[in-house]
Amino acid sequence: MEIKAIxxxxxxxxxxxxxxxxxxxxxEEVSKNYKLLHRHRLTKENIxxxxxxxxDVILADPHICPSHLSIEFxxxxxxxxxxxxxxxxxxxxxxxxKHAANQYIIQDGDIITLGKSxxxxxxxxxxxxxxxxxxxxxxxxxxxxxxxxxxxSILLFTIVAGGVFYFNKPTEVNFSQLxxxxxxxxxxxxxxxxxxxxxxxxxxxxARVMTQLGVSFAFFNLMWFSDILETIVTFNSASNAILPMIxxxxxxxxxxxxxxxxxxxxxxxxxxxxxxxxxxxxxLLFGGSYLVRYSNKPEFNPRPQYDATIMMPNFLVAPSxxxxxxxxxSSKLFDKTSKEAQKK
Amino acid sequence: MKAFLTLVFLLLSSSIxxxxxxxxxxxxxKPSLYQIKLIDKASGEKSSIGSGFQxxxxxxxxTNYHVISSYALHPKKYRIEYLDSQGNKGDLSLQRVDVIxxxxxxxxxxxxxxxxxxxxxxxxxxGEQLFSLGNPHxxxxxxxxxxxxxxxxxxxxxxxxxxxxxxSGMSGGPVVNKQAEVVGVNxxxxxxxxxxxxxxxxxxxxxxxxxxxxxxxxxxxxxxxLLANQEKLMSEILNSPWQAKQLGKQAIxxxxxxxxxxxxxxxxxxxxxxLILTAIANCSLDENTYISSRFFTGSMExxxxxxxxxxxxxxxxxxxxxxxxxxxxxxxxxxxxxxxEYQCHHDLVKPxxxxxxNKSIFCTRAYKKFPNLFDILYLSASIDKNKEALVSHxxxxxxxxxxxxxxxxKFMEAVSWK
Numbered sequence: 001m002e003i004k005a006i007x008x009x010x011x012x013x014x015x016x017x018x019x020x021x022x023x024x025x026x027x028e029e030v031s032k033n034y035k036l037l038h039r040h041r042l043t044k045e046n047i048x049x050x051x052x053x054x055x056d057v058i059l060a061d062p063h064i065c066p067s068h069l070s071i072e073f074x075x076x077x078x079x080x081x082x083x084x085x086x087x088x089x090x091x092x093x094x095x096x097x098k099h100a101a102n103q104y105i106i107q108d109g110d111i112i113t114l115g116k117s118x119x120x121x122x123x124x125x126x127x128x129x130x131x132x133x134x135x136x137x138x139x140x141x142x143x144x145x146x147x148x149x150x151x152x153s154i155l156l157f158t159i160v161a162g163g164v165f166y167f168n169k170p171t172e173v174n175f176s177q178l179x180x181x182x183x184x185x186x187x188x189x190x191x192x193x194x195x196x197x198x199x200x201x202x203x204x205x206x207a208r209v210m211t212q213l214g215v216s217f218a219f220f221n222l223m224w225f226s227d228i229l230e231t232i233v234t235f236n237s238a239s240n241a242i243l244p245m246i247x248x249x250x251x252x253x254x255x256x257x258x259x260x261x262x263x264x265x266x267x268x269x270x271x272x273x274x275x276x277x278x279x280x281x282x283x284l285l286f287g288g289s290y291l292v293r294y295s296n297k298p299e300f301n302p303r304p305q306y307d308a309t310i311m312m313p314n315f316l317v318a319p320s321x322x323x324x325x326x327x328x329x330s331s332k333l334f335d336k337t338s339k340e341a342q343k344k
Numbered sequence: 345m346k347a348f349l350t351l352v353f354l355l356l357s358s359s360i361x362x363x364x365x366x367x368x369x370x371x372x373x374k375p376s377l378y379q380i381k382l383i384d385k386a387s388g389e390k391s392s393i394g395s396g397f398q399x400x401x402x403x404x405x406x407t408n409y410h411v412i413s414s415y416a417l418h419p420k421k422y423r424i425e426y427l428d429s430q431g432n433k434g435d436l437s438l439q440r441v442d443v444i445x446x447x448x449x450x451x452x453x454x455x456x457x458x459x460x461x462x463x464x465x466x467x468x469x470x471g472e473q474l475f476s477l478g479n480p481h482x483x484x485x486x487x488x489x490x491x492x493x494x495x496x497x498x499x500x501x502x503x504x505x506x507x508x509x510x511x512s513g514m515s516g517g518p519v520v521n522k523q524a525e526v527v528g529v530n531x532x533x534x535x536x537x538x539x540x541x542x543x544x545x546x547x548x549x550x551x552x553x554x555x556x557x558x559x560x561x562x563x564x565x566x567x568x569x570l571l572a573n574q575e576k577l578m579s580e581i582l583n584s585p586w587q588a589k590q591l592g593k594q595a596i597x598x599x600x601x602x603x604x605x606x607x608x609x610x611x612x613x614x615x616x617x618x619l620i621l622t623a624i625a626n627c628s629l630d631e632n633t634y635i636s637s638r639f640f641t642g643s644m645e646x647x648x649x650x651x652x653x654x655x656x657x658x659x660x661x662x663x664x665x666x667x668x669x670x671x672x673x674x675x676x677x678x679x680x681x682x683x684x685e686y687q688c689h690h691d692l693v694k695p696x697x698x699x700x701x702n703k704s705i706f707c708t709r710a711y712k713k714f715p716n717l718f719d720i721l722y723l724s725a726s727i728d729k730n731k732e733a734l735v736s737h738x739x740x741x742x743x744x745x746x747x748x749x750x751x752x753x754k755f756m757e758a759v760s761w762k
Contacts, residue, residue, distance in 0.1 A: 239689050310727055320693055326706070330689050330749070330752070337709055
């Protein structure tokens, strides 16, 4: 309803502008990949663009002529006039490929290339994208970047890392021997959020280092937890069970969520694009590790591949099978391998 | 002094006598001895050598299976050639194999009045002097005197223990008594003048079977023999008493009371800094059936291991314990051409007596050329005590499904806590 009410009004506004009031034009200096560098709002019928100081828009690019081009308001339309420049002026938009811009009638959103610089021309009635609502994760993100929460999650991560080293060491170890690898591992895992922050800083977004760190370590801890859960489930189930497979999906989901949040915090992009990026990184991580394992697999493995997960009796929750059912299940392997043997 | 001199004289004369006798025997038997070569058809060069001896007037020559095994498995790639004492060469064709006793019969084109070895009708006496003949390392036919020392008692399939140096290349050569009758066939050596022979009665049986029964393909013969051998072995094992024995402080393990399975033990009680006190009992069948240089079967290995945590918590104990059981492998050598990859099943298992709760793993792989034969591997880890564990493990190579399952069941029920 509201949209209908607005559009005729803006039409009249445009009509008024063309007939009576002085026209308004927004010129944006943009980088090669269309990132906004600078924005000018001009209210003139004759706009001059060039390198010397009497221009309305002064550009420092040495490939631009002192008086490069003008944009004139004629019959309600904006027209480009190229002043026979050395390197020329070109126009580029959604419909047309790059072509010479002299005498061209400008449309909303056109990109003008002059020298090595680019300008985007926007009319003041240019349609902007709808307002982005805060995601429901916002409160979680706020909580995680709080210094106390951040400290606690990094501490938890370090303790678990130290524990893993302790449990796997076949010899006696003292505290300082554990401290070094645990802190080393924590620092290693800091590389990811720090890297994301660096990239978002370089791409003219907020770095938000604390937030990235907080969210990443919260998820790293969740991944420890899902690992433990996976071990418990594997330990408690027989080889033909489905539950361990489902548990593995949890770690994939966790990784996806982490990458989604990283890009949510670090970059402005559409929801669809964010999902695609998070999914791609997840795919790269899991698919890549699968590929590495697959490519290292020998053509023939003379050793049996079995699951040897065992845990202390406290973690045992599943009932044990009888010898009969174990023998019964094992007997199926003979048919399977016999079939395999007959294949050439 | 006189006595000493007499002794020296006696020793001297007896050794001279033995040498003379060996020489005489050798000259008498030489015409029926052959060097057997496997010739690679593509390169035209020999790929393995051994010895053989003629046992019938119509040109049947006995040798070891392992001398001609490459031909038996890849008849298109090789041919078998003989070289006799006069330097004559000729082709041989493979007739029969006994893969369990490592024997093979090959035949040459017969000529009139070919001399041949007589097979003995009696077994030798312990201490009796025997003469081993063969062509070691392609150095020419030789004769080696030695002593008969009875049958090797740990062996499931009979082998004669011969004190005398048998070297590679002599494989398949005959061992004769003073009457020049064959009492055994050279087959293996254990270094330092300990040699092993296949008793002549195995050869008699094989030759009789060759004369009387129709023969299938070499592969079928092997398959049949392997199946029959595992049946004989497993029925003896399953019907023998299994004695319950204590291992470590609390574990009860079965010891199979048959002479051909021997056990050894070890522990790390001397290592003061070890976090886990481990005791190991290892029992194995001293048998290895040669199929090819890359494929052995017929072996069996049983291992028990108890572990007690010293100064560590249950969590760490189980973590280290898991590392101990993560890498079990086959005990026999086998490759891609011979077996499939292992397929495994694992589950938590508690026997009916409730005396132990285990995580048990059973794996098997099938033989590609011999249907109904498998290698099996079983590994079980107790999971019911916080700082104490019992691992029971076995591998059996070349066994059928029925025996595999019967053995596994009996084994699982025999392992428990005290």
